[in-house]
Amino acid sequence: MTAPPGGEEPGVGIVVVSHSRALADAAVALAAEMLHGREPRIAVAAGIDATAFGTDAVQIKAAIERVDSEAGVVVLMDMGSAVMSAELALDLLEGPVRNRVLLSPAPLVEGLVVAAVAAAGGAARTEVAAQADAALLGKSAHLAADAPPADAPPADAPPADAAVDGGPSVVGTFTVENTQGLHARPAARLVAEVGSLDATVTLRNLTTGKGPVPAGNLLRVATLAASQGHVMEVAVSGRQAQAALDHLLALARRRFDEEPSTPGPTDSR
Amino acid sequence: MTNGATVEDLREWVRAFARRIESNKDLLTELDAAIGDADHGANMHRGLTAVVAALGDPGLDTPAAVVKKVGMTLVSTVGGASGPLYGTFFLRMGGALGDAQPVPPETLAAALRAGLDGVVARGKAEAGDKTMYDALAPALDALDEALAAGEPWPAAVRAAAAAAEAGRDATTPMTARKGRASYLGERSVGHQDPGAASTALLIASAVDALGADRERSTTTAGAAGDDSAP
Structure with missing residues (x-):
């Protein structure tokens, strides 16, 4: 949906993996505020269902496939099983898709905001991931x-x-x-x-x-x-x-x- | 299963696991309440209930198809860390079962080890981290050792179950180094690891389903008890 400046190709997709559907949806809403109406390519894979906490590799795989394009996908996760489920989702993916998905160690909320802005600006997936990975530095530097x-x-x-x-x-x-x-x-x-x-x-x-x-x-x-x-x-x-x-x-x-x-x-x- | 494990043997193993999870659900959750987020029993029960329903599909007609179906179902229904860990275990095991029917004991043992390798790759756990690895690894070592010594399959599976239980018990004095229990550090000492506990049930279920001295073609279950429970 998002076209980077000067191109017809869709931008990098983002997948939000969380134990909680409500947490993921709210994080996406927060990030969307930064996009000033531009439609983000963000998919949520969170919770076993709308209310039960948990993560599901099959759901994550489907979310990756929904926002995948030639530009690839950056996956942001909360903790614990979210990380293992995302890794397992990569195992379940077939073909070229798997090679253009990056799992980011970024903190979920900070990383998502930064990644959404970078992706909407047309950045390549490695740049989106790098910016997300560094999302904690601002806060760290401030406190340090x-x-x-x-x-x-x-x-x-x-x-x-x-x-x-x-x-x-x-x-x-x-x-x-x-x-x-x-x-x-x-x-x-x-x-x-x-x-x-x-x-x-x-x-x-x-x-x-x-x-x-x-x-x-x-x-x-x-x-x-x-x-x-x-x-x-x-x-x-x-x-x-x-x-x-x-x-x-x-x-x-x-x-x-x-x-x-x-x-x-x-x-x- | 002196000649190997049939599709029905493997289904029965998983059903026996589901029954043991059901009857130990509260215990597992209690163990998890002490050092985790108090959901291991409920999560595994939800997963295995879905697995038993999925196993009703008559289209699952090879050992690999059955075991992979178990893995995929657990991945989507367990929710906690056990989802990707047990899911990976069964998926990798299914990938290593080969085409032979019934599955020869050596192939089955190798497939179980492929599952263990998957758990290690997924969870990055090592011996002594107070995880399911501490029950699973000694169990498979005992299985391999018994088979290599020429023990018949039922005796080998019983040796594996005994080693799994010993491994499970050995997690109690350990300090957790993985998962949420690791946040507790020293305070995790003195509590049995819930993942090791459910893993011991998995291997015990193999005794239920695969460890009997084989007159099972007409009778059901044996040691596993009542089949009628949903």
């Missing part, structure tokens, strides 16, 4: 900004002591080029890469003065509110500090390997 964890270093502390790691400390900067800023998948990618390095890495937003924060902590990175164009300082210490810094700066220049299909010049690769 108000109340930093007790074990966090003071916001104005210098980057982690090089001496502690017994290695050199190096500093570099990069400019955030991702259109979404350092959020969602780019941030998750950065955090994952930092986790794989034998080095201590902190990140500071030079444009806004926020930070430094440990670059291995997704929620702390989110508090930097790094938008496109912001200049970030990376401080690395440890035995492989220079190699780690080079690695991270290269990753940033590649836009954290995001937006590969962005039309236009293929920037500083």
Whole structure:
């Protein structure tokens, strides 16, 4: 029903899986408010019937088939059996449909609102899912900004002591080029890469003065509110500090390997 | 079933399971009330009632068709986590039963193990997590061991049932690491896992239906008792 701008193809379908039919219907109504009259492709698979709590893989499979198209489907779930029933529904699906369904770990309500908006805007299913997956970050960042964890270093502390790691400390900067800023998948990618390095890495937003924060902590990175164009300082210490810094700066220049299909010049690769 | 399990044997196994669920419904719900959301007995009863009705379809004329029908029915009617878990168990088991009729004991044992593998893939449970796995896995190990040792099928099924009950009892001192019970952490200690309890009933039902020393072609049920209950 929803046609993305400039195309006749239907957009990404969304399936809402919940133990409660009433909860799912209300969540859809809440998300629909954000669509300003655009018809969302959303199907509900919730409850054993209108009143009994439970989830049903066959119902989920049918809901996926109702909103499926070439664009694919993103499934949002509440907890427990909803997740297992959705996985089982994938097992029951046949053919190409199965390969274009994404199960999202997003919180149901936040994820649905974000996903509905993204899908109505014509985003591809991976983008819809990525935005939904990051739906918790806004709330997390808000609360983390108000109340930093007790074990966090003071916001104005210098980057982690090089001496502690017994290695050199190096500093570099990069400019955030991702259109979404350092959020969602780019941030998750950065955090994952930092986790794989034998080095201590902190990140500071030079444009806004926020930070430094440990670059291995997704929620702390989110508090930097790094938008496109912001200049970030990376401080690395440890035995492989220079190699780690080079690695991270290269990753940033590649836009954290995001937006590969962005039309236009293929920037500083 | 020294020669293997017929379509009717498998139907009878599931009907026996339904009867045992029915008579243990309150116990299962009580166990679930202690560490979960107090619906396991009611959920399984709703599921197995629907299964027994679905088994009336005379079109289910192969072992695989019967067992897959059980799985699909449970998926749509149980509601809680047991729906996809038992559903996956029967669906994967049905997929591994092959075409031979009756099903040879070794094939049946392998199909049960395929079902267990499905449960593991679905629920990501491991030994000691205080789940149905802790009853099912030792039961199938005992079954395989007995068959490998050359035990006749009825003795092997009885060994499996004994192992399932021992596994079920062993869940009591465990700390739950899966499902809603895991939210309780240490407070789940001292309570038997309801999923392990219903799984022990499933294997005990195999003794009812498949474990008798085979003069069953004309008589019904045997150990399973009254067939007349709806």
